[in-house]
Every structure is written in C-alpha cells, then in structure tokens.
Amino acid sequence: MRVVASPAFKGRAANPYTWSLYDRLGRLGVEVTEFTRRRILAGSGADIWHVHWPEGVLVPPNPLKAFVKLQTLLFLLRWARLKGVRVVWTVHNLGSHPHERRHRWLEAWFWRAFIPKVDAYISLTETGRELATRRFPALAQVPGFVIPHGHYRGLYPDEVSRADARARLDLPSKARVALFIGQIRPYKNVPGLIEAFAQLPDEDARLIIAGRVRTRRLREILEEKIFGDLRIRAHLDFVPAAEMQLYLRAADLVVLPYDEVLNSGSALLALSFDRPVLAPAKGALRELAGTVGSEWVRLFEGELRAECLGEALRSTGTPAHRRPNLQPYEWPRIAEATACAYAEVLDAHDAYLGQSS
The missing domain is CATH 3.40.50.2000 (Glycogen Phosphorylase B;)
Incomplete structure (x- = not known):
C-alpha cells in the first residue's frame, strides 16, 4: 500500500504527530512519502492521499494568494482522484477559528468544493465525528473512522527532574x-x-x-x-x-x-x-x-x-x-487502525468499480 501524506515527516520539531503516525505505518509495510505538487502531477502511483489541515491554504492574509493556493489544492485533488488515488482527510478542525478567519467568503466556498473530493475521513473522537457530519452533512455518505490522537511519550527529551x-x-x-x-x-x-x-x-x-x-x-x-x-x-x-x-x-x-x-x-x-x-x-x-x-x-x-x-x-x-x-x-495501535481504514477505503472503491463495470 502506497500513501502520499500532507504533511508526512516534515515539521517533526514543531509537532511530531504526523511523523509518529507514518513512522509506525512504515513499520507495518505501508510505503509513505511526503506530498509535493510534482509527485501528484507526475502520477506517484499512490493508493491514498492522506490530507491533514487543508484549511492551511487560507492562511495567507492576501486574499489573492489564498485563492491561488486554494485553487491549486482543489486542482491537485481532482487530478489525483482521476488517477485513481483515494483522498482521506483527518478532521483536526472544522474550519478556521473564528478569531482568525481572514477570508470568510473564500473559506465557505473552499469547504463546499473540498468536501465532495473526500473519499473517507478520520475523526480523532466520537464527538469529533458527530460534529464533522453535522458541519458537513455530505461526509455521512463516505466511510468515516474514529482513530485517536496518539500520546507524546518518548517523542520529546525527558531527562530532567x-x-x-x-x-x-x-x-x-x-x-x-x-x-x-x-x-x-x-x-x-x-x-x-x-x-x-x-x-x-x-x-x-x-x-x-x-x-x-x-x-x-x-x-x-x-x-x-x-x-x-x-x-x-x-x-x-x-x-x-x-x-x-x-x-x-x-x-x-x-x-x-x-x-x-x-x-x-x-x-x-x-x-x-x-x-x-x-x-x-x-x-x-x-x-x-x-x-x-x-x-x-x-x-x-x-x-x-x-x-x-x-x-x-x-x-x-x-x-x-x-x-x-x-x-x-499508543502509536502501534493507532497505526494499525489507520492501515485498516486505508484498506477498507480501497476495498470499497474496488467493489464500487466492480459493480459499475
């Protein structure tokens, strides 16, 4: 199984969450690579594109820059799905935080365009799944999984008394x-x-x-x-x-x-x-x-x-x-659950193709 993740291993110093997840998935035999635009456009041969924090495209204060980043992401998602890549979104947030929302109209449009391009989603809690499907009703039509956030034991130095x-x-x-x-x-x-x-x-x-x-x-x-x-x-x-x-x-x-x-x-x-x-x-x-x-x-x-x-x-x-x-x-448990979620998404997709052929 081959996965492109955005992000995968970069940013470990700031937050080792994704690094920990994909390091453990690698030990299970899942081939994980870091997302790049070139990798998607060239056809990476990936089975899954795992997306975290897609709302990051809305961070630029300049609305034109945000619009360009948004359109680029949406195009890449369309392109990847045309190539048979399944898109899995981990729902860390339900949108930009109200105090930090810079482009309200652009954000509303982004989510309307993004959600239909999601083939499955992962929530970190049952509460998160309920809130996600309430915020985005279309998610109820695709597979959803609850896989918790892992702990940080052993990921930071811890020698001082x-x-x-x-x-x-x-x-x-x-x-x-x-x-x-x-x-x-x-x-x-x-x-x-x-x-x-x-x-x-x-x-x-x-x-x-x-x-x-x-x-x-x-x-x-x-x-x-x-x-x-x-x-x-x-x-x-x-x-x-x-x-x-x-x-x-x-x-x-x-x-x-x-x-x-x-x-x-x-x-x-x-x-x-x-x-x-x-x-x-x-x-x-x-x-x-x-x-x-x-x-x-x-x-x-x-x-x-x-x-x-x-x-x-x-x-x-x-x-x-x-x-x-x-x-x-524990990360081994979380990685196993994530690998099972990937497999279920791919099996569901293959079954759909078999029925439609």
Whole structure:
C-alpha cells in the first residue's frame, strides 16, 4: 500500500504527530512519502492521499494568494482522484477559528468544493465525528473512522527532574505551578487564564506561560495583563523540543483555558509528562477525561474562574511514580487502525468499480 501524506515527516520539531503516525505505518509495510505538487502531477502511483489541515491554504492574509493556493489544492485533488488515488482527510478542525478567519467568503466556498473530493475521513473522537457530519452533512455518505490522537511519550527529551527544572526556571521548590504551553492564539484565551490567576490570593502560586504568540496585538495584551504580578513568568516565544521538559516537569498543573476546542494535542502532551490537566468540558476533552479519569483531566464549565483554578492547583500533588494510563493512545495501535481504514477505503472503491463495470 502506497500513501502520499500532507504533511508526512516534515515539521517533526514543531509537532511530531504526523511523523509518529507514518513512522509506525512504515513499520507495518505501508510505503509513505511526503506530498509535493510534482509527485501528484507526475502520477506517484499512490493508493491514498492522506490530507491533514487543508484549511492551511487560507492562511495567507492576501486574499489573492489564498485563492491561488486554494485553487491549486482543489486542482491537485481532482487530478489525483482521476488517477485513481483515494483522498482521506483527518478532521483536526472544522474550519478556521473564528478569531482568525481572514477570508470568510473564500473559506465557505473552499469547504463546499473540498468536501465532495473526500473519499473517507478520520475523526480523532466520537464527538469529533458527530460534529464533522453535522458541519458537513455530505461526509455521512463516505466511510468515516474514529482513530485517536496518539500520546507524546518518548517523542520529546525527558531527562530532567522536577527539582532541576524548577532550579533552571528559578521557581521556588514548594510553589504550586500552573502552566500554559504551546502556540498562543486568540481562541486559546490565555488572557482569561491570566485574569483568573491574578485573582488568586495564594502567594505561593505561580503561573508560567510559554509559547509563541500568534499576533503582535495579542502579545501586547498579554504583556499588559502580566505587568506587575511577579508570580507570573512569561516566555512568549517558540519553545524548542529540548526545552519542553523544563516547563512540563516544573509544573504541577497544565491549564487549557480555551474558548473553543475540537481536539487537543496539548492535553495529551501534558499527560505524556504525567501532568494533570484543567480544561473546558468541550470537544475531545470530555472523552479524554472519561478515558484517563478525572484525577488526570479536570473539566470546568463556562469561563475559567479563579475559584476553579485555585481548587485545581490545591488538589495537585500526584506522587511521582503515578502515571496516567495512555494505552488507548499508543502509536502501534493507532497505526494499525489507520492501515485498516486505508484498506477498507480501497476495498470499497474496488467493489464500487466492480459493480459499475
């Protein structure tokens, strides 16, 4: 079985999700290559084109550039399908996030054109599948699979102890430390986290915010809200893979204050470092909490409040030897499920051709 993936192995330093998936698929005998326009146009001999984050074509702020990228992708999809390639889409998002939507009319048109070119889709949760078919009813007419996001154990360096991490970050050894880590975007509501934390009277509490800020205006807002509270530490820049362990091992609690969420690799990243998570009762997070337990994923309704954050921080202190059970998120299992999904899509296509001939 031959698969072209966009992306496949590139971008591992920023997010090893696709690398982990295709590395494991390769061990199962699936031949995976990185997508290029030339590879599709030349006829790569691929059976499957696995697409992730197609909404990326809408990122350019210039509408003309976005339109050209959009049209290019749609043409390549049409061309590939004419050559017998089956298109599988993993539904990471249901569209651009509202706070970041630049080309509303163009995006609406893109999804209307993209969805009919999908031969099968993969959702990361049952909730995601329900929301995807509600958002795009045409998906109900093609095969759909639920295959979870894998964990990150063993994918990032993890040699530093809690004590060493705190020493290197100049954090008190007895402080209760809340952490937000990852790319900082408007929908993630980091300003709301700062506001909730600022209301905590606990002088031993600390908040770390680590990640690249998406916009200059958002950076200004964060700096204004942080100013004057010496309990808050901010590293508003990209966190290299080797430094992830410092922040995660130093923390007692990882907080995801999102306004909206469908899937969250950030929660699995925290759990991979044995850190409990405080997150909204939305999207995939409800299912994750049901799988690993409320001891590890604590959910809140509505806005994040200071009382909820304070209670979650006080309830931390999980013994060092305790680890959440992430067996359902093991990569070998996920790769096997993905390979089976590919095979089912190809079998269904062959059966259709047999009936129509």
